[in-house]
Amino acid sequence: MIMSNNAQKENEDKIFRSIAVLQSIADSNITPRNIRKIVKDAMVMLQDKTLSLGVRAANAISMLDEVSQDPNMPSYARVTIWNAVSTLESVREVV
DSSP states (O other), X not given: OHHHHHHHHHXXXXXXXXXXXXXXXXXXXXXXXXXXXXXXXXXHHHTOTTSOHHHHHHHHHHHHHHHTTOTTXXXXXXXXXXXXXXXXXXXXXXX
């Protein structure tokens, strides 16, 4: 049970770190509006308490992976999104 709580806490920390990273893109005026909107939607998805942490991470990864292919995305934003996706990919369901 303790291991489960530690894993849960670690996953929550990863989600919070990803949200903080994504916030920098959402707040940037250099990032195109459509990309900022999808990033904000992914942030909302990550904060949806009705879903498990693994499902939230998987949904956000899907949204971010799609937007990272946008040719209008500035390179710094693409690298930042990849950083967040990398962190989210390590979130696992706690059984």
